[in-house]
Amino acid sequence: MFFKAGLLSLLLLLASRALGVLRETALAAAFGSSGMADVVIVMLTLPDWLAGVVAGGALAYVLLPHWAQETPAQQQATQNRVARRLLWTAGWLAAGIGIAQVPLGALLMPGLPPALQGAAHQALLWSAVALPAAMLAGLWAARLQHERDVVGLYSANLLVNGVLIAALLLLGGTGAGVADGPGLGAFLLLAVVLRLLWQGWRLRHRGQRAQPPAPPASLAPAAPAIPAMPVAPVAPAPLPGWRVWLWAALGAGLPLTLPFVARTLASGAGEGALATFNYAWKLVELPLVLAIQLVAALAFPAIAQAHADGKDAHALARAVRSALVMAWTLACASAAALLAGAPVIARLLFGWGRMQAPALEQIAAWGSAGAWGLLPQALLAVALTVLATWGRMRFAVLAYALALALLLLAGVLGLTAGQQLMWALNAGFMVAALVAWSALGAVRHWVPLRTLLAPFAALLVVAWLVQWLGPADGIAPIVPIGHGRLRELVPQLLPQLLLCALAALAVIASGWFSGPHLRNALRS
Known part of the structure; x- marks a missing residue:
């Protein structure tokens, strides 16, 4: 089930x-x-x-x-x-x-x-x-x-x-x-x-569906009429106090506030800057939700069960290690794909209708900068899962509050260009990840450094190759679908998308061959 x-x-x-x-x-x-x-x-x-x-x-x-x-x-x-x-x-x-x-x-x-x-x-x-x-x-x-x-x-x-x-x-x-x-x-x-x-x-x-069906009248046993006694309704339990609601609202609302505030700050650059930043963030948000946060959510039951058992510290370390290796490897792979193919991905997703080529160039550049933020967000997603299991969400609120303060400081200093805001978000996520993992303590037993360094090194190689050779060239306005030009663009887009996939697979392969942790995580 x-x-x-x-x-x-x-x-x-x-x-x-x-x-x-x-x-x-x-x-x-x-x-x-x-x-x-x-x-x-x-x-x-x-x-x-x-x-x-x-x-x-x-x-x-x-x-x-x-x-x-x-x-x-x-x-x-x-x-x-x-x-x-x-x-x-x-x-x-x-x-x-x-x-x-x-x-x-x-x-x-x-x-x-x-x-x-x-x-x-x-x-x-x-x-x-x-x-x-x-x-x-x-x-x-x-x-x-x-x-x-x-x-x-x-x-x-x-x-x-x-x-x-x-x-x-x-x-x-x-x-x-x-x-x-x-x-x-x-x-x-x-x-x-x-x-x-x-x-x-x-x-x-x-x-x-939850209500039991009433028996048919023909099958119901006859009984003498007895006056029904009034039954007092059972009152619901009192709701939790305002402090519980406040911490819950902060824990759930601060992660949503960070990109919203960054988008608002980007709007100060002029007309259309808000929309451009919004599209660039979508390039980062998609792998974040579908890969990194999904891994953390799927690992939640195993981590919670290991914590509930209490006696087996190795089971808890094994569950956290598997989630961390998987989330980190997927974050590095997604970042490699974005660095290698941000122009073609931006063109494929947003290069339709009234979108112009200069805006696509900004979307690709800002998305490439935001790709590096996937790494600290992978660390943060796993740390928050453990903190939620331990009931220490106050540290998660503190972590995101510091990230928001850093982003607002960038706005006060005038760092409101799209690429600058992406790097401010990256720095905020890194600070939040450090705070969250510091609250956990047992980092030495949970972090397999060799397995984490291998995909990161492969990502650095991809970034160097992109810097030297240039990303997959995809910046050009795509005509609307109704004009029938999409069929002509498919042969051009497929090789560029294949390069993105190869970059991601190379990063995953480095983690696969660096040690047994990624293989064990995939089997679990």
Whole structure:
């Protein structure tokens, strides 16, 4: 059962991330790296970002253990109580966005030209309208996670991305996207409402399945009528205190805040800089989520079980070592692929429609700089998994808080160019990784240096070859799909993508032959 659920979760997660990338591709085709692209990106991401920072991860951290100790009736009562508070909070936040739309637009999009200020204000209003539904969706997602409904949990985002992709393709195909970006707000509201309807249907379906069927009236035994005694409803347990919610919100919200703040700082460089940085970060985010964080998530049960056993320190060290070797090797391999082929990857993902070649060059350059940040994020992902197992999430909050402080310091010093911000993020992730691993202590027993040095050395060789020979040349605008030129570009793109794959495989092979740790991790 667990294998089937895990495989289904993985497939739905991959599908969700693939649709997320397709959404960015459609956005780049419709708006390119224009100021309107800045407006649309903020409008589409602000509701879910606010919901994730205020409530998203905190709901899972706090409510899942709480619900585990309650009856179904108590769980429903707790859910209703939290829903009322969330909607109240969302209402106040939405009102604040509506009142402060002018200074908020200047804060989030400082490089936007005056001609687009009106569009930015309309976009913020649409985000405010969609915020309550996004908040409630976070709560219902936590309940679906508690019910282990992986289909309802992951397919909700598929629905949102599908609606937004259709809207972007429609606007891009009709040419209305450049002038009517805030018109996407109606599609955003439709997407979040459909997500709520889907989640509500799945929760109701799970509730009906959980109820035992009533026996047929013909089979029910006859019994004398006895007056029913009133039964007092069992009150739900008190919710955890504000300190628990605060630490959970910080632990879940700070990782989401780092790229959001970096993107905002990048906007100060002028029109379209926010969109360009957003596309460049997607080059880094995709391997981060699909490889590094996925390894950490899959290693969580083994690490938790080894910690629960308590007596076998070797089992815990073995589980952590396997996760670390796997995450580090995949991080080095992904970084090698990005360094070798950032231009062709950027061209393939974002070089459609209205995207111009200079913007693609910036996306490739900034993505290549961000590739080095995958290495400390691999260390950080494994360390946070162990800290979560040990119940020491305060150190994780401290680690991310220091990373955010370093990023804000770069903004104060004027280091707001896209490449500078990528390196500031890399430095912040490195500081966070050092803090997290320092909180663990037993690094000497868990870190196989020889196995980690081999893929890193191979990555350095790839980086030197790219510096000497140059990356796979892929910077050129791709014509829209409807023009029929994609078939002509396939023979040109395949050899360049093959070079990226060879660079990644060379890094993985170095880890494979350097020792048994990677081979053992793959077998476990």
